[in-house]
Amino acid sequence: MKKILLSGVVAGLTASSLWSANIVATKVHHSLENISEVSPLWKEADTAEVGLYPQTTVKMFDKKANEMNAENGSKMAKVQALYNDSEIAFLVRWRDNTLSIQKGYRSDSYGDGFAVQFAKDFSNPETLPYIGMGSEGREVLVHLQKAAPNTFEPNGHGNVALQVGRKNTNAFNEELAQFDADVKKAGVVDYERTFVSAGFRSMTEIKDGSVNSDMNMVYNIKRNCWKGTLNRPLKDEYVNLDAPAIPVAFAVWDGGKNNRDGLKLLSGWNSVTLAGKDGGDALVSALNDAPEGDVVNGKAQYEMNCAACHLTKDIQMTMPNMAPELSNIGGYASAGYIRESIVDPDAVVVPGYNRNAHPNTPWYNVVDGKRTSTMPSFSWLDEKSLTDIVAYVKTLKAEEE
Amino acid sequence: MSKRQLAMVMDLNKCIGCQTCTVACKTQWTNRNGREYMYWNNVETYPGSGYPKNWMELGGGFDAAGDLQEGVIPNLEADYGVPWDYNYESLANGEVMTPDTDPTWGPNWDEDEGAGAFPQDNYFFYIPRICNHCTNPGCLSACPRDAIFKRDQDGVVLVDLDRCQGYRYCIAGCPYKKIYFNPKISKSEKCILCFPRVEQGLPPACAQQCVGRIRFVGFLDDQESQVHKLVHKYKVALPLREDYGTQPNIYYIPPTEAPPKFDAEGRIIEGSNRIPVEELEKLFGPEVHRVIKTIKGEIEKRKETGKSEILDLLIAYQHSEMFRLDNNYYQEIAKGNVGQAVHPVDERYVKGAHTKAISHFSVGGGHH
Numbered sequence: 001m002k003k004i005l006l007s008g009v010v011a012g013l014t015a016s017s018l019w020s021a022n023i024v025a026t027k028v029h030h031s032l033e034n035i036s037e038v039s040p041l042w043k044e045a046d047t048a049e050v051g052l053y054p055q056t057t058v059k060m061f062d063k064k065a066n067e068m069n070a071e072n073g074s075k076m077a078k079v080q081a082l083y084n085d086s087e088i089a090f091l092v093r094w095r096d097n098t099l100s101i102q103k104g105y106r107s108d109s110y111g112d113g114f115a116v117q118f119a120k121d122f123s124n125p126e127t128l129p130y131i132g133m134g135s136e137g138r139e140v141l142v143h144l145q146k147a148a149p150n151t152f153e154p155n156g157h158g159n160v161a162l163q164v165g166r167k168n169t170n171a172f173n174e175e176l177a178q179f180d181a182d183v184k185k186a187g188v189v190d191y192e193r194t195f196v197s198a199g200f201r202s203m204t205e206i207k208d209g210s211v212n213s214d215m216n217m218v219y220n221i222k223r224n225c226w227k228g229t230l231n232r233p234l235k236d237e238y239v240n241l242d243a244p245a246i247p248v249a250f251a252v253w254d255g256g257k258n259n260r261d262g263l264k265l266l267s268g269w270n271s272v273t274l275a276g277k278d279g280g281d282a283l284v285s286a287l288n289d290a291p292e293g294d295v296v297n298g299k300a301q302y303e304m305n306c307a308a309c310h311l312t313k314d315i316q317m318t319m320p321n322m323a324p325e326l327s328n329i330g331g332y333a334s335a336g337y338i339r340e341s342i343v344d345p346d347a348v349v350v351p352g353y354n355r356n357a358h359p360n361t362p363w364y365n366v367v368d369g370k371r372t373s374t375m376p377s378f379s380w381l382d383e384k385s386l387t388d389i390v391a392y393v394k395t396l397k398a399e400e401e
Numbered sequence: 402m403s404k405r406q407l408a409m410v411m412d413l414n415k416c417i418g419c420q421t422c423t424v425a426c427k428t429q430w431t432n433r434n435g436r437e438y439m440y441w442n443n444v445e446t447y448p449g450s451g452y453p454k455n456w457m458e459l460g461g462g463f464d465a466a467g468d469l470q471e472g473v474i475p476n477l478e479a480d481y482g483v484p485w486d487y488n489y490e491s492l493a494n495g496e497v498m499t500p501d502t503d504p505t506w507g508p509n510w511d512e513d514e515g516a517g518a519f520p521q522d523n524y525f526f527y528i529p530r531i532c533n534h535c536t537n538p539g540c541l542s543a544c545p546r547d548a549i550f551k552r553d554q555d556g557v558v559l560v561d562l563d564r565c566q567g568y569r570y571c572i573a574g575c576p577y578k579k580i581y582f583n584p585k586i587s588k589s590e591k592c593i594l595c596f597p598r599v600e601q602g603l604p605p606a607c608a609q610q611c612v613g614r615i616r617f618v619g620f621l622d623d624q625e626s627q628v629h630k631l632v633h634k635y636k637v638a639l640p641l642r643e644d645y646g647t648q649p650n651i652y653y654i655p656p657t658e659a660p661p662k663f664d665a666e667g668r669i670i671e672g673s674n675r676i677p678v679e680e681l682e683k684l685f686g687p688e689v690h691r692v693i694k695t696i697k698g699e700i701e702k703r704k705e706t707g708k709s710e711i712l713d714l715l716i717a718y719q720h721s722e723m724f725r726l727d728n729n730y731y732q733e734i735a736k737g738n739v740g741q742a743v744h745p746v747d748e749r750y751v752k753g754a755h756t757k758a759i760s761h762f763s764v765g766g767g768h769h
Binding site: 058060061062063102103104105106107108151153154164165167168191200201202203207260262321358359360 | 460469542572583584585
């Protein structure tokens with residue numbers, strides 16, 4: 001349980017020549033519980049660069065926020081990881097020029113934040129969960145920290161007497177001070193939450209204390225950069241990260257641009273190898289190998305087969321909302337996921353979105369209780385075309401800001 | 402669409418703008434815990450900016466093709482108005498009464514201003530507004546968390562506070578701006594149609610306390626209910642801004658009765674009406690012409706024959722003539738919830754409190 005701190009002394013983004021796509025978690029023999037962002041242990045860990053891309057797959061409905069985020073580019077986060085026999089910890093650093101903490105009595109104030117996502121099952125690196133909060137049968141665990149101090153649980157404790165306005169308490173002087181203190185105590189200062197999720201709309205907060213994690217955010221005013229830490233057990237009832245290589249994804253929110261769910265930057269699945277453990281090559285390779293294929297032919301094939309429904313920033317041959325927008329799909333989807341979606345669109349059908357909001361362009365139908373994608377399978381494509389399309393789609397992502 | 406639908410009809414000919422409904426609602430639900438600025442029920446003057454300010458221009462709702470539209474989230478100071486207080490304690494010392502902040506806007510900032518030139522043709526009327534508990538709610542469609550749901554048993558639209566994460570897309574999506582952000586709990590909250598009262602056979606607080614007795618409450622499918630008769634049988638009650646496409650379930654008898662205009666010499670212009678029918682058309686759609694004709698016809702009929710069932714309904718001498726709720730109906734549903742006490746009927750407020758696995762999620766993509 002940490003607070004959001006402001007700091008002018010912590011080291012900011014420092015250059016290193018050791019960037020790599022894979023994140024190597026260094027093994028330490030210290031406890032990682034309560035590890036702070038300034039812990040000297042981080043000096044022992046390698047730093048990897050992780051691209052964070054604007055979520056453009058679906059469009060939310062806040063007009064002002066959509067205008068503020070229309071031209072979003074990508075960001076690079078610098079990620080480090082440590083582990084010991086029972087715990088794992090991450091340090092994420094990303095640039096954010098506006099320090100935003102969700103303010104008190106406001107209707108339209110938003111806080112910065114970050115999230116770390118783990119896959120429940122990653123035995124097959126080609127069929128990892130959908131990056132946007134998992135998919136049916138492919139659950140994810142999400143750790144979220146927001147810069148939103150002092151919130152109150154709405155229906156937790158039945159402490160109605162603490163909910164009245166202080167002027168209606170009939171209390172004065174010391175009694176009133178006691179009332180204020182009691183109210184403050186009832187608040188949750190740390191907006192850290194953990195969720196399980198199997199797809200859009202199914203995200204459910206874990207409130208029973210069965211996840212023993214800790215997140216922390218510190219803003220460096222001089223360098224306009226956030227440092228976020230997460231430490232958690234290697235293994236709990238939701239995920240087992242005690243493996244040679246694990247997939248991890250990150251997301252950051254910029255409160256200054258009214259970011260919150262749906263308006264954020266997110267990474268794809270990144271591989272994290274636990275140094276000293278053998279294996280996991282398949283996952284590392286699936287998430288890091290550059291896709292082979294002819295991008296030029298891939299684009300031509302894309303225009304022929306995909307562009308009639310999918311929009312991207314450059315190829316706009318259809319109406320909005322027909323299908324997921326793909327401007328940044330190369331940033332956050334793995335080659336395996338893209339291939340799977342083309343060949344077997346029913347494999348991952350994200351529930352909920354677009355049903356009521358755009359009833360004329362449903363992305364799926366429910367047949368016998370099963371969601372069936374409205375996208376036809378393109379499994380008839382020859383292998384070369386398929387490989388080329390995947391290679392081209394992997395190039396679809398926003399430039400760095 | 403829910404199995405049944407509760408509805409309310411408000412007779413604008415009878416609304417005197419006393420705000421008793423507003424106070425009934427506020428003292429019951431919104432005078433505490435981050436809701437201080439909210440008015441789940443408000444009475445606004447039309448023509449006017451309304452509450453929140455210019456809500457009709459803030460987007461949301463569906464276009465003709467059925468696509469949800471972007472909307473704007475109102476600002477607390479500029480659009481809702483900060484709840485301010487006065488230095489009452491200091492008045493005894495001879496100080497001048499001053500507010501504790503410098504308010505620039507608030508609900509009813511433009512109360513009774515209206516439009517037109519006094520005394521010739523100035524006019525205004527009141528519109529009480531609550532959540533419309535729409536059949537196709539914009540808030541529900543905008544929520545990416547499935548945190549808003551429409552109860553099957555009566556169509557009341559509620560926020561599941563366990564699922565809500567305070568994103569506020571619902572506020573953008575609601576064309577009536579009748580869902581609010583509670584900054585203290587960082588979640589959205591809205592009118593609940595007093596469902597805990599309704600489940601006990603009591604009308605919502607705003608309807609119970611209405612001194613003008615303008616509000617009728619009941620189930621739309623109950624042919625004996627006043628709301629069924631006014632909406633479906635006699636078709637004299639119309640939804641507000643039906644063009645937003647959300648299929649609202651709060652209906653209005655348009656203000657058909659208004660004083661005549663005066664000419665330059667201050668003489669009554671016979672047969673004139675101060676409320677321009679175009680304004681009513683803007684609010685209630687083209688059907689309003691037919692409704693005006695019907696109501697005027699009924700008044701004539703009453704004068705001639707002494708009989709009119711529509712006017713008998715609208716006069717509403719007693720609460721029993723305004724509300725038809727069904728305590729037994731809810732008791733039966735509650736019995737079906739095994740292992741659950743009678744209240745709350747809506748088990749979604751209990752579910753999810755201590756979640757270990759993914760809860761209450763259906764393949765169909767929601768709870769509608």
